[in-house]
Amino acid sequence: MHLQDSLTAACDGLAVAYDPQKGKHIVAQRTFEPGEVLFTERAWVQIPLSVPSANDMRAGKICHDCAMPAPKLDCRHRISRPNQHVPCRLRYCSDQCRMSSESLGGLCMRNEAYTDLFEACLTKRYFVALAVLRMWLIRARAQDGKRQEQLAFASTSALAIDERIRMGRRRHASGLPLLEQMHELVLQLMPTHKSRHTFDEFCEDIGRFQINGTHDGALFMLHSIINHACDANVDIRPLDCPSRIKVVASRRIDAGEEVNDLYVRGDDRLYKRRAALKDQWAFDCTCRKCSRELQTSQRRFILGALLAILFALYGLRR
Numbered sequence: 001m002h003l004q005d006s007l008t009a010a011c012d013g014l015a016v017a018y019d020p021q022k023g024k025h026i027v028a029q030r031t032f033e034p035g036e037v038l039f040t041e042r043a044w045v046q047i048p049l050s051v052p053s054a055n056d057m058r059a060g061k062i063c064h065d066c067a068m069p070a071p072k073l074d075c076r077h078r079i080s081r082p083n084q085h086v087p088c089r090l091r092y093c094s095d096q097c098r099m100s101s102e103s104l105g106g107l108c109m110r111n112e113a114y115t116d117l118f119e120a121c122l123t124k125r126y127f128v129a130l131a132v133l134r135m136w137l138i139r140a141r142a143q144d145g146k147r148q149e150q151l152a153f154a155s156t157s158a159l160a161i162d163e164r165i166r167m168g169r170r171r172h173a174s175g176l177p178l179l180e181q182m183h184e185l186v187l188q189l190m191p192t193h194k195s196r197h198t199f200d201e202f203c204e205d206i207g208r209f210q211i212n213g214t215h216d217g218a219l220f221m222l223h224s225i226i227n228h229a230c231d232a233n234v235d236i237r238p239l240d241c242p243s244r245i246k247v248v249a250s251r252r253i254d255a256g257e258e259v260n261d262l263y264v265r266g267d268d269r270l271y272k273r274r275a276a277l278k279d280q281w282a283f284d285c286t287c288r289k290c291s292r293e294l295q296t297s298q299r300r301f302i303l304g305a306l307l308a309i310l311f312a313l314y315g316l317r318r
């Protein structure tokens with residue numbers, strides 16, 4: 001589905017806009033009152049990002065597709081291995097989740113390659129490789145016409161993503177063998193077009209996931225195009241599980257205003273906020289709050305420097 005169509009289906013009164021600096025973003029077309037729900041959304045990809053939650057997923061305590069607790073449906077696949085009789089313990093919370101997982105070519109414990117990848121992620125703590133695998137399988141499944149929009153998140157904050165990948169490579173230079181191993185494991189699960197899924201693309205998608213994913217391991221198509229501003233006008237709240245969210249107006253939003261959420265704590269001091277944004281999302285914030293506070297701090301700096309010079313001159317004359 002076209003990104004604007006998805007947005008229109010989710011809410012009347014919001015539009016997708018594009019700007020070379022910001023990338024894709026969302027603009028209000030009408031007024032939203034404080035507390036009003038702009039839209040709700042289900043994750044496009046959801047993976048566990050910690051060992052305990054990955055173990056819960058493996059043991060069937062959380063849904064294998066959406067991470068919802070207490071799933072009710074068993075996986076329909078049977079495991080047949082020469083020396084082992086292990087039941088597939090993966091479970092799903094709904095038919096929708098089971099179908100979504102099955103449509104990715106049987107990503108479950110009856111698939112030895114998938115089990116290997118899952119085990120490797122658990123021991124090496126490289127869960128984001130699972131996310132990239134799901135992203136690639138969804139892309140492979142999507143028709144070409146839809147491919148661009150399926151990858152909507154990929155074009156957001158392109159500059160930040162490039163920077164993030166560069167930083168990641170520098171920081172994880174010693175981790176390259178691990179990344180290469182994860183890439184190999186992911187390729188074993190890709191049905192066709194292996195040549196298209198290069199190591200560089202793998203690294204880029206890891207960067208994209210880390211930029212646009214939530215800390216719960218979910219990637220949302222619409223949420224991922226909402227930009228940050230330190231004076232944000234929406235809150236992102238989980239619904240019943242990490243893979244379902246609602247976007248709520250935290251103050252009045254006027255028609256024509258960009259919809260922004262907070263990536264860091266808005267009440268942190270200017271330089272702490274900006275350092276966190278630079279470190280984790282690789283961009284310099286240009287929001288109204290930052291511009292205002294930067295101006296004030298520059299004025300203070302100039303005033304301080306002038307006073308220091310005056311005192312120094314006064315000291316010299318004495």
Ligand SMILES: [Zn+2]
Nearest residue numbers: 063066093097
């Ligand atoms: Zn589910």
Ligand SMILES: [Zn+2]
Nearest residue numbers: 075077088108
């Ligand atoms: Zn299974």
Ligand SMILES: [Zn+2]
Nearest residue numbers: 230285287290
């Ligand atoms: Zn800012």
